[in-house]
Every structure is written in structure tokens, then in C-alpha cells.
Amino acid sequence: MADTVFGKILRGELPATFLHQDDRCIVIRDIAPRAPLHALVIPRKPLVSVAGATAEDAALLGHLMLVAAKVAADHGHGAAFRVVTNAGEGAGQSVPHLHLHVLAGRPLTWPPG
Numbered sequence: 629m630a631d632t633v634f635g636k637i638l639r640g641e642l643p644a645t646f647l648h649q650d651d652r653c654i655v656i657r658d659i660a661p662r663a664p665l666h667a668l669v670i671p672r673k674p675l676v677s678v679a680g681a682t683a684e685d686a687a688l689l690g691h692l693m694l695v696a697a698k699v700a701a702d703h704g705h706g707a708a709f710r711v712v713t714n715a716g717e718g719a720g721q722s723v724p725h726l727h728l729h730v731l732a733g734r735p736l737t738w739p740p741g
């Protein structure tokens with residue numbers, strides 16, 4: 629897998645605002661926030677997207693979802709938040725390292741663009 633901006637952040641080579649860190653993932657603030665809370669949950673394992681995950685990653689994917697919900701709740705948005713992951717350029721993925729967007733703090737319409 630190609631190196632990415634998230635790989636650099638994971639290795640401490642680029643700065644970021646950290647909201648959470650554990651042995652399996654980090655959570656940082658998005659550099660171009662689309663909502664008052666816009667966090668990125670990024671696994672340390674360099675998966676390109678959820679499309680490349682396997683059954684071996686099931687526990688990791690579950691962990692990422694639980695961390696996403698905790699981050700929303702910890703920031704006062706436990707009652708209304710959105711978790712999104714883009715898989716593939718056609719779906720809007722610009723960084724080819726799996727990440728969950730956590731968005732909250734404004735009305736979130738459906739469907740997303």
C-alpha cells in the first residue's frame with residue numbers, strides 16, 4: 629500500500645490534533661472540517677479501504693465503530709452523529725488509508741451528496 633498523509637501522521641512525521649489514541653487506532657480532527665465535530669478514526673493497520681478488509685479485520689472494524697461512537701458522545705453529540713467511510717475515488721475517497729469520518733453538531737441531511 630502506498631504511503632499516505634495518515635501514514636505520516638501515524639508515524640509522527642506530520643502534526644495533527646489527536647482526540648484519541650489506542651493500540652489499534654487514532655482519532656484526529658479533520659483538517660478541513662465539514663461540521664462542528666469532524667473527526668477521523670484511522671486504524672494503525674494500513675488497510676486501503678473497507679473494500680480491502682477481510683474476515684480477519686472484523687474485530688478491528690467493530691472497534692473503529694465503537695471508538696467513533698465514543699468520540700461523538702465524548703464531544704456531546706451522542707444523540708445525533710454520522711459515521712461515514714468512503715471506499716474508492718468514485719465515492720469520494722481522497723486518502724487511500726481506511727478511515728471513518730465522524731460528523732456532528734449541525735443538521736445532517738440525507739442522502740449525502
Ligand code: AMP
Pocket residue numbers: 633642644656657658659660661668713714720721722723724
Ligand atoms: P476521504 O476524502 O474520505 O478520503 O477523506 C479524507 C479526509 O482527510 C478529508 O476530509 C481531508 O480533509 C482529511 N485530511 C487530509 N489531510 C489531512 C491532514 N493532514 N490532517 C487531517 N485531516 C486531513
